[in-house]
Amino acid sequence: MESILIKGGVPLEGEVAISGAKNAVLPILAATLLTSEPCVIRRVPKLSDVKFMVQILKWLGAQVKYEGDTIRVQAKKITGAGDYDLIRKMRGSICIMGPLLGRLSKATVSLPGGCVIGARPINLHLKGFQALGARITIESGYVHASTKRLRGAALFLGGRAGSTVLGTANVMMAATLAEGVTVIESAACEPEVVDLASFLIAMGAKITGAGSPTITITGVKELHGAEHEVIPDRIEAATYAIAAAATNGEITLRGARADQMHAVLDKLKDAGACVERNGSSITIRRNGRLKPVDITTLPYAGFPTDVQAQMMVLMILTPGLSIITERIFESRFMHVSELARLGADIEIEGPSAIIKGGKPLSGAPVMASDLRASAALVLAGLAARGTTQVNRVYHLDRGYENIDGKLRQLGARIERIEET
Numbered sequence: 001m002e003s004i005l006i007k008g009g010v011p012l013e014g015e016v017a018i019s020g021a022k023n024a025v026l027p028i029l030a031a032t033l034l035t036s037e038p039c040v041i042r043r044v045p046k047l048s049d050v051k052f053m054v055q056i057l058k059w060l061g062a063q064v065k066y067e068g069d070t071i072r073v074q075a076k077k078i079t080g081a082g083d084y085d086l087i088r089k090m091r092g093s094i095c096i097m098g099p100l101l102g103r104l105s106k107a108t109v110s111l112p113g114g115c116v117i118g119a120r121p122i123n124l125h126l127k128g129f130q131a132l133g134a135r136i137t138i139e140s141g142y143v144h145a146s147t148k149r150l151r152g153a154a155l156f157l158g159g160r161a162g163s164t165v166l167g168t169a170n171v172m173m174a175a176t177l178a179e180g181v182t183v184i185e186s187a188a189c190e191p192e193v194v195d196l197a198s199f200l201i202a203m204g205a206k207i208t209g210a211g212s213p214t215i216t217i218t219g220v221k222e223l224h225g226a227e228h229e230v231i232p233d234r235i236e237a238a239t240y241a242i243a244a245a246a247t248n249g250e251i252t253l254r255g256a257r258a259d260q261m262h263a264v265l266d267k268l269k270d271a272g273a274c275v276e277r278n279g280s281s282i283t284i285r286r287n288g289r290l291k292p293v294d295i296t297t298l299p300y301a302g303f304p305t306d307v308q309a310q311m312m313v314l315m316i317l318t319p320g321l322s323i324i325t326e327r328i329f330e331s332r333f334m335h336v337s338e339l340a341r342l343g344a345d346i347e348i349e350g351p352s353a354i355i356k357g358g359k360p361l362s363g364a365p366v367m368a369s370d371l372r373a374s375a376a377l378v379l380a381g382l383a384a385r386g387t388t389q390v391n392r393v394y395h396l397d398r399g400y401e402n403i404d405g406k407l408r409q410l411g412a413r414i415e416r417i418e419e420t
């Protein structure tokens, strides 16, 4: 198993190209199951989650070809049952259910188990499919959904923490081939949902309101093939933006979309960073002393939960008290005890972390627990004195394309080693 070794204390400088968005490309690849015609998806990031999704598509019977950062998929003839183990490995694959139900009127997938960041049930996905007329049964770890033909319906998809991103994506995809009109209320407004809707519209779907809490889908008989370029990854971009402020460097994020990152860029400015937009790039550098800020994670356009851990690192480096409140997932503070190994002073009070910042960090061996926690450990290692070893970096490779290579280009002293 691989680890990452970081010698910290170097201000990062230069330009980094932002890859395609993981959380857009996964449902977009699933959406190719909605048609028997060829689809071409561009700017696909090289991530292990993408590899899993490709394995699942092939398992279902689709032809899949990789060409650089382009994937060609043709799902001429497919089965309705996903491989148990493959799906269990990656929660995001639950979004094959909507396309299978829409196209084949049946779908069987393994129940995605819990996850370190929270229980993550799929009750809202199933509620949406039932509203469209599907019969749902759960047996031996599988969810079975079947129907004669899906029928459009009005449904409310809000849950404990507000909207659901993949729930909205799943129901929207199923509804594209339903009979009649579906109206999803309390839909997720994330840019990844909008990107999926753009791809579906390019396939011939009739969708309005994507990006707003009310999405309307008028079902059609069938969809055709289409080409699509995935949006840039706003979470990857936010991670490098925080790296610039945390190491007191200057980084230009090539291809990042500032219009999809308002909450993060706004908090970075409040914390004392300088944010410059120039065309399709954003340049971030520190602007004098860092200032403590309080953060509460919320559904889009609020502060993203996927940037909470990385922003915590910046607050650890900032003299003063700051409070970070996690409102989306119940247990997304796994990184706190590992950051304490580097010398961070954090107290957890219910959904909030109280950070007493400003103490210098010193390198140590730490353990990654999930994707964004591991990104935070890398950022902390870059800012710390001495050497940090981040173990179980397979978590990182799920969502960051070539992170150590990109950081090395920015001047970081970072290398991959076999875990000792």
Ligand code: EPZ
Pocket (backbone or CB within 6 Å): 022, 023, 024, 026, 092, 118, 119, 120, 121, 122, 123, 124, 125, 126, 159, 160, 161, 162, 163, 164, 165, 166, 167, 305, 306, 328, 329, 330, 371, 372, 399
């Ligand atoms: C997506 O997960 C992202 N994953 C997550 O990114 C991201 O953290 C999350 O949205 C929130 O922004 C992908 O797109 C592949 P949700 P998703 O359904 O759709 C509860 C990363 O680091 N809920 O919006 O699974 C749920 O438990 C990953 O890239 C229900 O109660 O998240 C959570 O508390 C991590 N019932 C909240 O809603 C449901 O049926 C939001 O979850 C569905 C969700």
